[in-house]
Amino acid sequence: MKKTTLYLFSIFLFISINLYADEYAVVANKNMKELSHGEIKAIFLKKIAFINDVQVVPINLKSPNALRDSFEKNILKMSRPRLKSYWTKQHYQGHRPPMIMNSQKSIKAFINKVDGAISYMDVKNIDESLKVLYRWSE
Template sequence: MKKYLFLIIFIISVVEAKEYAVVVQKGFANISVGKIKAIYLKKLKYHGDTKLVPINLGSQNSVRRSFEKKVLKIKHSRLKSYWIKQHYLGQRPPITLKSEAAVNAFVKKVFGAIGYLEAAKADKDLKIIYKWSD
């Protein structure tokens, strides 16, 4: 009986796992996950001659929480402390938008913008440079 219960829980967790994506404009070069992290911590501000514009979702958004955990590999509380320290050094955190639709629209309009969202919601005109799942 315990075997079946475990199997059912496993199947449900696999079925409910969502896939997420980091997106840029189609003409933009591929970027490694290490560079994505550096961009979001504002340690990397240019890629070639292109000024990078990282876009965040709101701090309580589940996609953002997954991004922080799986891509940045930083707990939310630690990231918050990081940005408090950076504020006193004159650095601002990435721009925050309210929705994944807004991320799609912003990244489509601004070359150098980089955002993340559910992979299924990524606009077909954007390029997915990194994927992860819960």
């Protein structure tokens, strides 16, 4: 009896955690080709400027923001201090960090109007006008 109860509790806990896990995605407009995790990272570090002759425009959310923190940790694989140091060095080489927007709503509107725009959003805010390129969860 105890093993069955423990087993059922474990399953319930696993399902509960997964139901409440935050799920995010890197998105672009429908014209963007599929991208690998490495290509997405390179775009946001401004190492790739064009995809199929279209200039890419990476967009970050304003900091501090939990979604941006998750993106930097899980996609860029960089801490905030390391990323700040990276952009300080890039600044002296004439490179600027991605543009910043205040909300996912403004990001969605921008992506729908600008070819090559790419950003990240909470999956709950994604509709059929956007193309999901990569997903992750916390």
